[in-house]
Amino acid sequence: MKAVVTGGAGFIGSHCTERLLKDGHDVTVIDNLSTGRLDNLKHLQGSKPLRVVQADINDPAIAPSFEGVDWVFHFAALADVVPSIDRPMDYFRSNVAGTVSVLEMSRRAGVRRFLYTASSSCYGMADMFPTPERAPIRPQYPYALTKNLGEQCAFHWGQVYHLPVVSLRLFNVYGPRARTSGTYGAVFGVFLAQKLKGRPFTVVGDGTQTRDFTFVTDVVDAFVTAARADAQQEIFNVGSGGPTSVNRIAELLEGDIVHVPKRPGEPDCTHADISKIRDLLGWRPRVSIEEGVAEMLRNIDYWRDAPVWTPDSIAVATRDWFRYLS
Numbered sequence: 001m002k003a004v005v006t007g008g009a010g011f012i013g014s015h016c017t018e019r020l021l022k023d024g025h026d027v028t029v030i031d032n033l034s035t036g037r038l039d040n041l042k043h044l045q046g047s048k049p050l051r052v053v054q055a056d057i058n059d060p061a062i063a064p065s066f067e068g069v070d071w072v073f074h075f076a077a078l079a080d081v082v083p084s085i086d087r088p089m090d091y092f093r094s095n096v097a098g099t100v101s102v103l104e105m106s107r108r109a110g111v112r113r114f115l116y117t118a119s120s121s122c123y124g125m126a127d128m129f130p131t132p133e134r135a136p137i138r139p140q141y142p143y144a145l146t147k148n149l150g151e152q153c154a155f156h157w158g159q160v161y162h163l164p165v166v167s168l169r170l171f172n173v174y175g176p177r178a179r180t181s182g183t184y185g186a187v188f189g190v191f192l193a194q195k196l197k198g199r200p201f202t203v204v205g206d207g208t209q210t211r212d213f214t215f216v217t218d219v220v221d222a223f224v225t226a227a228r229a230d231a232q233q234e235i236f237n238v239g240s241g242g243p244t245s246v247n248r249i250a251e252l253l254e255g256d257i258v259h260v261p262k263r264p265g266e267p268d269c270t271h272a273d274i275s276k277i278r279d280l281l282g283w284r285p286r287v288s289i290e291e292g293v294a295e296m297l298r299n300i301d302y303w304r305d306a307p308v309w310t311p312d313s314i315a316v317a318t319r320d321w322f323r324y325l326s
Contacts, residue, residue, distance in 0.1 A: 002025070003027050004072045005029050005075065006072070006102055009037055013036065014036070015216045016224075017050070021049060029053065030065060057094075057101055057102050063108070066105045066106055068109070071115065078090060078091050078095060078146075079185070081141050081144075082185065082317055082321060084141055084142040085142060085324060086320055092149075095143075095149070111163070114163055115226055116166070121144035122148040123135050123137065129269060130273035132275075140325065158232070166227075166229075166232060168226060169235060171212040171237065172214055172239075174216065174292065175292065176299040191250065193303045193307065194255070195253055196300060199308055200255060200256040200257055202310070203246055203259050208245055208268075210245045210271070211270050212240050213289055214272075219238055221283065222238045229281050231281065236277040236280075237272040239270075239272025240272070243269055252289070253293065261322075263321055263325070
């Protein structure tokens with residue numbers, strides 16, 4: 001198959017690119033490198049079916065890259081909650097307008113399958129556990145809203161233009177090559193940088209909150225499985241199927257703990273109901289949290305240059321969060 005991977009130099013995108021090449025497919029990566037890194041693809045250099053286009057997804061000049069393409073994996077987006085509160089317009093341009101741009105280029109090129117990367121943050125403060133795809137949509141901040149609007153756009157293109165769309169709502173993805181930007185974000189990147197510098201882990205609240213941590217290779221396998229399947233105009237949750245507490249993550253990483261205030265709008269639990277993707281596509285997660293954390297520790301040097309967060313710097317970074325969401 002011929003595939004386009006938007007955001008293919010990023011965290012999940014680079015793992016998807018690696019998997020597609022391993023499976024023998026022809027891959028074009030499109031990435032503006034605002035958060036992605038060419039180093040994430042360095043080990044794939046020399047792979048003849050790989051082409052890298054450094055460009056923004058809103059640039060119409062990239063349209064020829066979609067010609068003759070079978071699968072489009074749309075990972076390109078601005079992620080993380082905190083900056084979305086500070087810069088909502090940037091998130092709308094990237095996650096909504098950018099998605100529409102990729103949809104339209106895909107539609108005009110006649111691609112056979114469009115895989116959208118949605119976020120479980122659309123469920124907000126869920127009250128159904130495990131949370132099924134039919135749960136109410138309650139975005140709590142601009143990042144969640146823009147990812148859900150992008151999903152709605154994808155299905156609108158499917159409805160009006162008959163573009164075959166599958167949306168995968170991802171729960172708490174972690175793994176090697178997770179973002180190391182200056183943005184305060186996912187727990188693993190924060191904790192691993194702190195561990196490298198011998199600093200205590202900054203645990204939010206009392207650490208008993210649980211998350212459905214899902215290893216990146218399992219997530220990529222869900223995307224590839226969905227691309228190969230006949231299902232279209234469908235939404236699937238992708239998670240490990242079992243939540244893990246933040247305290248358990250700190251225990252597995254072996255470090256001291258310091259607590260920072262719990263933030264408004266954050267759920268106490270995320271827990272994916274994965275029965276739909278299991279029953280319809282036959283997909284199951286394979287990597288346990290213990291195996292995943294061990295793999296993160298084997299690759300810990302990746303976070304050596306990442307920012308090291310302290311309670312004081314976190315308080316500054318999340319000031320607008322408390323200001324607007326309290």
